[in-house]
Amino acid sequence: MSGIHFDHIAIAVPRIADAPPYLMGVLGGAPAFGMSADVFRFGQWEFDGGGRIEILEPRGADGFLHRFLAARGAGIHHVTFKVPSLRETRARATALGYGVVGYSATVPRWKEAFLHPKDALGIVVQIVESPDEPPRGHWRKPPPCRPIRRRPCDCSACA
Numbered sequence: 001m002s003g004i005h006f007d008h009i010a011i012a013v014p015r016i017a018d019a020p021p022y023l024m025g026v027l028g029g030a031p032a033f034g035m036s037a038d039v040f041r042f043g044q045w046e047f048d049g050g051g052r053i054e055i056l057e058p059r060g061a062d063g064f065l066h067r068f069l070a071a072r073g074a075g076i077h078h079v080t081f082k083v084p085s086l087r088e089t090r091a092r093a094t095a096l097g098y099g100v101v102g103y104s105a106t107v108p109r110w111k112e113a114f115l116h117p118k119d120a121l122g123i124v125v126q127i128v129e130s131p132d133e134p135p136r137g138h139w140r141k142p143p144p145c146r147p148i149r150r151r152p153c154d155c156s157a158c159a
Contacts, residue, residue, distance in 0.1 A: 011075065014074065019043070032044040032052060078123065084129070
């Protein structure tokens with residue numbers, strides 16, 4: 001399908017603060033942006049060779065990430081693909097017999113739906129219609145990483 005692009009992979013973890021030493025220190029990622037929602041928060045890191053990794057952390061006492069982590073532990077939560085038309089992609093997936101769930105167009109710059117994991121090789125697939133760049137001021141950089149084992153951090157985000 002022309003115009004469909006891999007956007008990012010999302011990993012669920014109990015604490016987002018544990019991710020930067022690995023993503024930045026070992027893999028060389030750079031903080032890109034992040035934000036909080038009602039029941040989760042996330043940060044994304046970009047890599048020189050391309051690609052992004054998103055880290056998801058649950059917020060509050062209950063929510064889908066609490067359930068995911070309790071059932072599966074930390075690990076890949078979903079993969080995201082940007083599509084030129086979410087309406088057309090949803091219609092195509094439904095016509096082919098795939099379960100499309102969680103449709104939301106409440107944020108005009110980020111219309112999304114999900115393919116159910118039972119229909120998508122065992123993983124949640126997020127399909128999104130969104131312009132390439134978020135509006136200025138919409139995204140905030142994730143908080144700087146916290147040093148592990150009481151060693152000072154020398155990553156560029158903490159400098």
